[in-house]
Ligand code: SF4
């Protein structure tokens with residue numbers, strides 16, 4: 101059907117624009133056919149054949165809602181502009197088409213899977229967007245910022261170019277800092293046979309070392325037998341999963357699991373990060389052909405829940421500002437931890453004010469799926485593409501919520517931008533921040 | 542004229558049933574084989590209990606959040622699908638045909654009920670058409686094939702209604718009725734109408750992923 105021009109504004113991105121400059125139609129056709137023939141199968145076919153073009157998935161997506169119901173931002177609308185067209189033309193599409201497809205798949209979809217709960221057929225739009233990302237990755241057309249982190253992963257096995265000695269230094273520095281507060285506190289490195297292997301994302305030692313400090317205080321306070329590795333494999337994050345670089349995703353996850361195996365720990369506990377959990381629990385393990393992770397993987401929310409349930413942490417004074425709780429997609433739709441997080445919030449805070457909708461039906465922060473990692477060129481689109489979240493937060497604020505708890509790094513980044521852009525003036529915290537603040541030390 | 546009638550009501554019925562059944566089996570089997578080869582994880586994660594749990598929520602009217610958000614669409618969709626399946630199966634005139642050729646018979650609808658249900662199908666098709674043309678998010682996804690599919694579904698009911706009421710030219714209409722019914726049967730495995738055969742698998746798989754792996758609800 102004839103289509104109106106739906107989007108305006110060309111965004112320049114070094115990675116996308118330089119990437120397509122190297123493409124020829126033959127190259128595109130060859131890569132598309134090889135990905136479709138070798139890496140996709142029944143799911144892709146059934147999802148494209150079964151979609152009845154009903155549009156019922158539209159209102160699931162915050163991009164669609166926030167862009168005044170612009171159909172180009174609806175879940176199926178994004179598939180139409182990318183995959184349907186590629187299939188119809190059998191891969192004979194232009195470099196400009198690939199740039200547009202990359203922009204949609206990398207920066208207009210958070211892979212949050214909310215739409216799969218709204219489509220009557222449960223069509224996995226996020227998976228289809230990942231197929232597009234895979235094609236773009238193989239064509240060398242990826243947004244520059246996220247690609248830089250993927251390069252770091254490939255070179256150092258962590259996201260932030262942290263050198264091996266810097267990692268150890270950071271842990272020792274945080275240990276020392278924390279010893280000013282709790283003199284016998286340790287951050288046990290390389291402890292074989294420990295109960296818990298604690299892993300974090302690359303940005304923690306780089307920008308938020310305080311979180312490692314806090315985690316150490318919580319571990320110490322709860323009397324957990326824990327350790328962190330002094331070798332690569334400490335970083336559980338994974339931007340390669342989002343650029344479409346499955347091979348490096350596999351290497352990262354292998355290094356992470358192997359570090360835990362080498363230390364003969366009982367389980368991995370991960371910090372408050374959603375995408376890293378998806379990578380370890382859902383996507384990376386599958387690439388390595390593990391149906392479930394080879395060693396139990398516990399997200400921070402579940403871990404906090406368990407230590408509170410077992411009474412290992414006592415609260416000195418509850419957090420007295422009313423709070424609202426954001427449900428990160430990757431641990432709520434991805435692991436169902438929403439009741440556990442509420443349990444911990446109720447243990448630590450005076451008052452929880454719910455956002456609507458919540459739990460599995462939460463709206464994404466719009467940072468997930470690697471979108472925030474695509475960097476400044478796409479920031480406005482990302483923040484304006486989530487007015488919906490701002491409205492949700494605004495309602496919670498009107499009911500009295502002063503603090504937003506976002507137990508996920510990406511959500512933190514995304515919500516920080518939203519709070520700032522829409523002038524919401526709310527405080528943003530990790531759940532670990534609250535526990536650290538309120539616990540008996 | 543008579544010769545053509547005999548053809549559409551004889552051999553073509555056989556052909557269309559064979560194409561419908563074999564075509565559906567062919568689609569299911571080729572997809573199952575392809576999945577085994579390229580998406581083996583589908584087999585690994587498919588979980589009977591959670592698949593059924595999800596399907597159940599999606600075949601009950603208003604069983605999912607989105608259905609409650611779209612009440613008009615939900616009512617029309619359910620009424621449409623129920624009538625679409627029941628009318629051809631339980632129409633007295635059809636049951637008689639089975640009785641005559643195979644000497645088997647089953648429960649049938651009263652003519653009045655069947656008439657109303659046929660109108661529901663036709664009315665729903667009009668609703669879908671209007672929705673497709675007027676809602677921007679649906680229109681955006683629409684291609685010509687969607688109108689053709691809708692026409693394929695509406696045709697047997699419009700012609701059947703015509704024949705039942707013996708309006709002008711109903712004898713020719715009868716031929717069109719049989720023919721359009723046959724086209725629809727054959728179209729099921731080979732067009733987007735195949736959502737009928739794939740629904741339990743796509744929904745069941747998402748239900749399994751959400752339920753068994755992700756410990757969450759998908760409705
Ligand atoms: S952002 Fe979420 S709701 Fe929107 S299309 Fe992507 S997965 Fe679906």
Ligand code: SF4
Nearest residue numbers: 151152154155157219
């Ligand atoms: S993805 Fe599902 S809800 Fe969206 S248009 Fe297709 S069938 Fe309808």
